[in-house]
Amino acid sequence: MSQFIIDRSPATILLVDDDDTFRGTIEILLKSHGYNVITAEGVTGATRCIRERKLDLIITDLKMDDGTGIELLGKIKEAQAEIAVIIQTAYGSVQNAVEAMRQGAYDYITKPFKNEELLVLIEKALENKKIREELTVLREEIAWKYSFDNLVGISASLKQLKSLAARVASTDISILITGESGTGKELMAKAIHYHSNRRKKKFIPIDCTSIPANLMESEFFGHVKGSFTSAVANRKGLFEEADGGTVFLDEVGDMPLPLQAKILRVLQESEIRPVGSSLSKKIDVRILAATNRDLSALVEEGNFREDLFYRLNVLPITIPPLRERVDDIAVLAEHFLSLEKARRGEGNLSISADAMERLVQHRWPGNVRELENTIKRAIALSHDGRITGEDIMFITSEPAPGSQRNEILNGTFGTLEESLKDRIEATLHATNWNLSKTAGILGIGRTTLWRKVKKYNIDRNEKVLLNQK
Structure with missing residues (x-):
């Protein structure tokens, strides 16, 4: 029995063939391998089954007394498009079977065939159906996301x-x-x-x-x-x-x-x-x-x-920009908090009123992305998952008009190396020199952080002023 059958309830297969002896033989074979089997003598009986039963796979002969497998294929696609279909055909009718595949059949098998050949083809057809169903679900999940x-x-x-x-x-x-x-x-x-x-x-x-x-x-x-x-x-x-x-x-x-x-x-x-x-x-x-x-x-x-x-x-x-949507700040903050709860599997994350007040008063030059990062950083800095005003650390602030440009031109803005040192130093002190937490907030490895601490001669005992205005 295939892994596919073990993982799911037995698949239901409709077997359509006007040869009573052949149909009975294949029915016994499929049932012996754990499948639920329904049989029909031709297109008319098969059409009735399609309307009344939930099916996983249809194995149908290409030529029957009351119609063809291609005609049946059209009815299948109208009623249950997700059903996998295997066409049985005689050697001289392979071209017709190929045409059936163009119209949606999974594959064909040429009579006479060995039992093992049919069983392997059934397993592949059902696995293909499973993948298509999972892809449909994934698309729906993406659309929801x-x-x-x-x-x-x-x-x-x-x-x-x-x-x-x-x-x-x-x-x-x-x-x-x-x-x-x-x-x-x-x-x-x-x-x-x-x-x-x-x-x-x-x-x-x-x-x-x-x-x-x-x-x-x-x-x-x-x-x-x-x-x-x-x-x-x-x-x-x-x-x-x-x-x-x-x-x-x-x-x-x-x-x-x-x-x-x-x-x-x-x-x-x-x-x-x-x-x-x-x-x-x-x-x-x-x-x-x-x-x-x-x-x-x-x-x-x-x-x-x-x-x-x-x-x-x-x-x-x-x-x-977020500064023009002040009503959205608290809602977004709670949203990002909920996402972190789900990601971490922790239900005790919360935010205090004073922390929320600081969020609402900030100008958010980095907009929603900055707010999301601020919440993540505050969670890392918080004690027992309760975010307070002291845990809110703004990496960016909105300068007065023209002030940043003047600082740059006058050389008082500082070099990139100095800015990087200040950021590392401020985060280290905010986390009480917890290297793992600091590395996580800054998005770098612990070893990289330690090398930069040595490079910039950052002193644990030196006090810094965080941007908490």
Whole structure:
């Protein structure tokens, strides 16, 4: 008996064949291996079973007195599309069996066959069905994970934004998502994709700032072998990988002008041309774009194509910064606290009123991402899972207008090394020199932390002032 059968209740198989002797023999074989078996003499009886019973697999002859296996296949897909189907065929009818596979059958087996051949094929068909079912569940879980409800907040502006995005998700129009860093632009893009008709296809995020300019065209559109020195084989680009799905162009304002023209061609003609190829390929993708820059200003400066701007900006969605959504701060803080509870398996995490007050009063230049990191850091600093005002440590603060620029120009802002030393020193003192906790907060290894303590001559007895204003 297969591992598949051991792991689950016995699969129910419908056996369809107009040869009574053959049908009876196969029925005995399958029952002896633990399967539940239902039999039918032809298409008519099988159709009745499909409507009345929950089935896992159908094994059907290709040619029967009252119809064909291909006709039955059509009825199966209408009633229970998830059922796996194996076609039995005589040697001379293999071409018809192949046609049945094109129409959705899992596989075919040629008569006469050995019992073991059939049993192995059944096991593979059922395993394939199990994988497809798990994939369906996974897609549903992903769609839930990136639902609009996961854009957490109760402010009127966010509710209006989610309502607008939900209304246009099922369309194919291009959307330009703008907002400061950390506001959740990619999360919004994923929610739109997973609530669109393209959700069963890929969502491909592309960070336009992370790909070197000389490699962008190849990364986006692929290349053919020999098109440049390191092109040792044909390679699909990200747009072709996303065919049928969605491409998310993050930080599109940083895209070089030459590549902007090629993106415009994708939007206008729905086709790409791999580097080194003389032939274009048709593709079907929806483009969502995001930026924290003012694209209209870039257009005026000549750094962004006006025609591309209008193609991308069919529907603009602007996510307000967290400082303009004060009502959302407490809700988000509780949300991140709940996520940490679930991740750690701890139910005693909580936040005090004075800690919440400090969160609400902060300006959040790093927006939602900064708030999430602040909650994680506060949990690490807290005692017994109760976050107090003293556990809230802000790594960033919002400078007065122009003050940071003046500090930099005057040389009083300090070097990068000095800033790094101050950050390590402040965190060490906040954790009472708990190296493991400090390394976790800073996102580095314990050994790396110790080397930097030695490098910067950080003294445990030296007092520092944390940014707790």
